[in-house]
Amino acid sequence: MIVRGAVLREMxxxxxxxxxxxxxxxxxxxxxxxxxxxxxxxxxxxxxxxDLSVIDGSRPRVMPMLLGHEATGEVVASSxxxxxxxxxxxxxxxxxxxxxxxxxEGRAALCEPGAAANTAGTLLSGVRRLDGVHHHLGVSxxxxxxxxxxxxxxxxxxxxxxxxxxxxxxxxxTGVGAVVNTAQLQAGRSAxxxxxxxxxxxxxxxxxxxxxxxxxxxxxxxxxLALARSLGATHALQAGPDVVQEIRExxxxxxxYAFETVGSAKVLEQAYAATRRGGxxxxxxxxxxxxxxSVPAVSLVAEERTVKGSYLGSAVPSRDIPRxxxxxxxxxxxxxxxxxxTVGLDDLNDAxxxxxxxxxxxxxxxx
Numbered sequence: 001m002i003v004r005g006a007v008l009r010e011m012x013x014x015x016x017x018x019x020x021x022x023x024x025x026x027x028x029x030x031x032x033x034x035x036x037x038x039x040x041x042x043x044x045x046x047x048x049x050x051d052l053s054v055i056d057g058s059r060p061r062v063m064p065m066l067l068g069h070e071a072t073g074e075v076v077a078s079s080x081x082x083x084x085x086x087x088x089x090x091x092x093x094x095x096x097x098x099x100x101x102x103x104x105e106g107r108a109a110l111c112e113p114g115a116a117a118n119t120a121g122t123l124l125s126g127v128r129r130l131d132g133v134h135h136h137l138g139v140s141x142x143x144x145x146x147x148x149x150x151x152x153x154x155x156x157x158x159x160x161x162x163x164x165x166x167x168x169x170x171x172x173x174t175g176v177g178a179v180v181n182t183a184q185l186q187a188g189r190s191a192x193x194x195x196x197x198x199x200x201x202x203x204x205x206x207x208x209x210x211x212x213x214x215x216x217x218x219x220x221x222x223x224x225l226a227l228a229r230s231l232g233a234t235h236a237l238q239a240g241p242d243v244v245q246e247i248r249e250x251x252x253x254x255x256x257y258a259f260e261t262v263g264s265a266k267v268l269e270q271a272y273a274a275t276r277r278g279g280x281x282x283x284x285x286x287x288x289x290x291x292x293x294s295v296p297a298v299s300l301v302a303e304e305r306t307v308k309g310s311y312l313g314s315a316v317p318s319r320d321i322p323r324x325x326x327x328x329x330x331x332x333x334x335x336x337x338x339x340x341x342t343v344g345l346d347d348l349n350d351a352x353x354x355x356x357x358x359x360x361x362x363x364x365x366x367x
Contacts, residue, residue, distance in 0.1 A: 001029075001030050001032075001145065002027050002028070002029055002030070003027070003028055003029075003030045003143045003144050003145045003146075004025060004026070004027055004028075004143065004144055004345065005025070005026065005028055005066045005068075005140065005142050005143025005144070005345075006023040006024070006025055006066065006067055006068065006142035006143070006345060006348050007023070007024050007025075007026045007028065007064050007065070007066050007067075007133055008022055008023055008024075008054065008055060008063065008064060008065050008066075008067055009022075009024065009063055009064040010022065010063065011054060011055065011056070011057035011060065011061070011063065012056060012057035013055075015353060015356060016353050017055070017349040017350070017352050017353050017356075018349050018350045018353055020349075021349050022055050022349065022352075023055070023067065023142075023348045023349050023352070025345055025346060025348075028066065028130055028131060028132075028133050028143070029130070029131035030129055030130055030131075030143075030145060030146075030147055031129040031130075031131070031147065032077070032129075032147070033077060033078070033079045033080075033129070033147045034079060034125060034127065034129075035079050035080075035125075036079060036080045036124075036125070036149060036150050036151070037079050037080060037123065037125070037129075037147055037148065037149055037150060038075050038077070038078050038079070038080060038083055038089070038147065038148055038149075038150055038153055039075070039076045039077040039078075039145060039146075039147050040073040040074065040075055040076060040089060040145065040146050040147075040148060040153070041073050041074045041075075041076050041144070041145055042068075042071055042072075042073040042141050042143060042144060042145060042146055042367050043072055043073045043074060043162035043165075043166075043366070043367060044071065044072050044073075044162035044163050044165065044166040044342075044364050044365065044366050044367065045068045045069075045070060045071035045072075045141035045142055045166055045364065045365045045367070046070035046071070046166045046167055046169075046170060046171060046198065046362050046363070046364050046365075047070075047343075047348075047351055047352065047355055047360075047362070047363045047364070047365065048069065048070050048170050048171065048198065048199075048362075049197060049199075049263065049285075049286075049355070050069060050070075050093075050137075050170070050286065051067050051068065051069065051136075051142075051352070052352055052355055052356060053263070053286060054067060054136070055067070055352060056356070058263075058287075058288040059286060059288070060289075061121065061134070061136070062119075062120065062121040062134050063134070064132070064133050064134065065121055065133065065134040065135070065136050065140075066130055066133050066134070066135065066136060066140040066142060066143055067136045067140065067142050068136060068139060068140055068141030068142030068143070068365070069091070069093040069136050069137040069138075069139045069140075069141060069169070069170060070091070070093070070139075070141065070166055070167065070169045070170035070171065071090075071091050071139055071141025071146070071166050071169060072088070072089065072090045072091070072156070072160075072162050072165040072166045072168075072169065073088075073089060073091075073141075073146070073162075074086065074087070074088055074089070074158075075087040075088075075089060075153075076145070078150070080150030081150075082150070082155075083150055083153065083155070087155050087158075088155065088156050088157065088158035088160070088165070089153040089154060089155055089156060090153070090154050090156050090165055090166070090168050090169045090321050091138075091139045091141060091146075091148060091152050091153055091154075091169045092108075092152055092153070092154060092169060092173070092312070092315075092317035092321070093118075093137035093138065093139060093152075093169065093170060093312065094108065094109055094111055094114045094115065094118065094137070094138070094152075094311075094312050094317075095111065095113075095114040095117060095118075095123070095124040095138045095148075095149045095151040095152040096108035096109075096111045096114055096151050096316075096317070097111050097112075097113045097114060097124060097151060098151070100112040100113055106316060107314070108312075108315065108316045108317060108318075109311045109312035109313070109314055109315055110311065114138070114151070117138060118137050118138060120134075121134025121135055121136070122134070122135060122138075123135060123138055123147070123148065123149050123152075124138060124149035124151050124152070125149065129147040130147075138152045139152060139169075141166075141365075142345070142348065142365060143367075144367050154317050154318050154321045154322070155322075156168070156321065156322065156325055157325060157329070160325060160329075162366070163339060163342055163364045163366060164328070164335060164336055164339065165325075166364055167198065167335055167338060167339070167362060167364070168321050168324055168325055168328075168335070169317075169321070170198075170199075171197075171198030171199050171201075171202050171338060171362060172202045172205075172324050172328075172333070172335055172338075173312060173313045173315050173317065173320055173321060173324065174199045174202065174284060174310070174312060174313040174315075175198070175199040175200065175201065175202025175203035175204075175205070175206060175261065175284070175313065176202050176203065176205060176206035176209070176313060176320075176324055176333065177206075177310065177312065177313015177314055177315040177320060178199075178203050178206070178259055178261075178282050178284050178310040178313050178314070179191075179203050179206030179207050179209075179210065179212075179259070180206055180209075180210065180313075181310075181313055181314035181315060181320070182282050182308055182309075182310035182313065182314040183257050183259070183280060183282050183308070183310075185206070185207060185210050185212055185256075185257055186210065186211075186212075187210055187211030187212065187213075188211065188212070188213055189212055189213075189256040189257060190212065190213065190214050190215075190216075190251040190252075190255045190256045190257070191207045191212040191214075191215050191216070191255055191256065191257045191258070191259065192215075192216040192217075192218060192247050192251070192255040192257070192258045192259070192271070192274055193207065193215070193216070193217050193218065193228075193233075193258075193259045193261065194218045194219075194239070194258065194259065194260045194261060194262055194267050194270065194271050195218070195219060195260065195261035195262035195267070195285065196217055196218075196219040196221070196224040196225070196227070196228055196361075197261065197358075197361060197362075198338050198361055198362040199261045199284060199285075200217075200219070200259070200261035200262075201224075201227070201228065201231065201337075201338055201361060202335070202338065203259045203261060203284070204217055204228055204231055204232065204233060205231060205232075205333050205334065205335070206333075207232075207259075208231065208232035209327065209332055209333060212257075213234065214234040214235060214250060214251060215232060215233050215234050215235070216233065216234070216235040216236075216237060216247055216250050216251065216255065217229070217233040217235070217236045217237070218236075218237050218238075218239050218243055218247070219236075219238075219239055220238065220239045220358065221358050221359065222238075223359075224358075224361070225237070225238070227337070227361070230337075231334065231337060234250075235250045237250070239267075243270065243274075244270055244273045244274045247274040248274065251276070253276050254274060254275050254276030254277070254279055255274055255275050255276065255279060256275070256276060256278075256279055256280070257275070257279065257280050257281075257282065258271040258272065258274050258275050258279065258280070258281045258282070259271070259282050259284060260281065260282070260283045260284060260285055261284045261285050262285045263285030263286045263287045264285065264287060264291070265287055265291040265292060265293040266293075267285075268281070268283050268285075268287075268293045269293050269294070269295065271283070272293075272295050272305070272307065275305060277303040277304065277305070278303065278304045278305065279305055279306070280305070280306040280307075280308060281305070281306070281307045281308070282308050282309075282310050283307065283308070283309055283310065284310050284313075295307070338361045338362045339361070339362055339364060340360040340361045340362055340363050341360070341363050341364075342363070342364050342365070342366045343363055343364070343365055343366070344365070344366065345365060345367065348365065351363050351365075
């Protein structure tokens with residue numbers, strides 16, 4: 001079948017994207033699903049910094065590529081057990097094979113064949129169903145239809161509005177998961193979140209959910225700081241050279257847990273410096289591969305500090321996405337507050353200008 005989608009053929013084109021137009025809306029031939037795969041009518045897809053980092057070249061990928069990884073839709077045809085036409089699904093941007101070492105240990109986010117497929121721009125099977133175009137993280141959700149591995153899909157409540165359901169595949173799973181799974185943050189422990197995009201605010205919601213206190217939010221955009229306060233942050237601080245000292249004052253010496261969601265080595269160093277003795281820094285953002293950060297080596301031992309990476313929120317998508325949706329439906333995770341606006345397929349370049357400017361939380365493409 002022929003699908004209409006947003007194809008990136010060259011990374012690193014200059015901003016504004018409304019003028020350079022890195023995303024071209026093209027018709028692409030999509031092959032039918034193979035064994036263990038699904039054909040999905042995409043309903044909505046969130047615009048994420050992980051998409052932007054491919055567009056600007058800070059996260060290099062094979063080209064050309066049909067972008068979009070945070071998405072939801074309805075199964076049209078299934079060649080996989082457990083899925084039928086009409087099922088509502090959310091996508092996970094790491095397909096979990098279920099058999100490799102990390103999968104066997106319950107660490108689906110680190111699936112080795114899934115990572116290899118994502119790097120190669122294929123589905124989990126190692127094939128491409130898009131003619132002449134690579135898949136983005138096994139999803140390619142900026143199109144009206146997608147063929148995905150069933151290992152990339154999780155059945156969800158069909159009553160959930162698509163523009164909300166899409167957020168659970170990346171922003172919510174990554175941010176809340178970093179708090180619940182990676183950090184295992186406990187009630188009464190202090191937390192600071194650096195960066196208040198979709199992932200950072202999801203981490204903030206996770207910290208509120210588990211009863212952390214105090215909760216400090218850090219960003220450069222005043223409107224995001226105001227939103228963070230309304231979502232439960234006890235302190236909202238303007239990012240800058242003095243923010244570490246301000247965090248120490250707000251948390252009586254340093255936070256128990258710091259979450260870095262910006263994807264910046266400099267910010268990661270600040271997050272580490274903002275923790276107390278025995279503190280844990282969880283890094284979620286994806287910096288350019290050339291970036292490195294440094295910490296006083298002795299502090300890892302003498303102060304028992306910890307630095308942990310969190311990819312996909314250390315999640316098991318088939319377990320966590322339904323749980324987080326249930327918490328949203330119960331009023332415990334107000335994910336709808338993250339939605340800034342909805343856009344159309346022809347508006348994507350302008351929308352990524354907005355995302356790059358930092359003035360939106362989550363824009364969602366409706367298809």
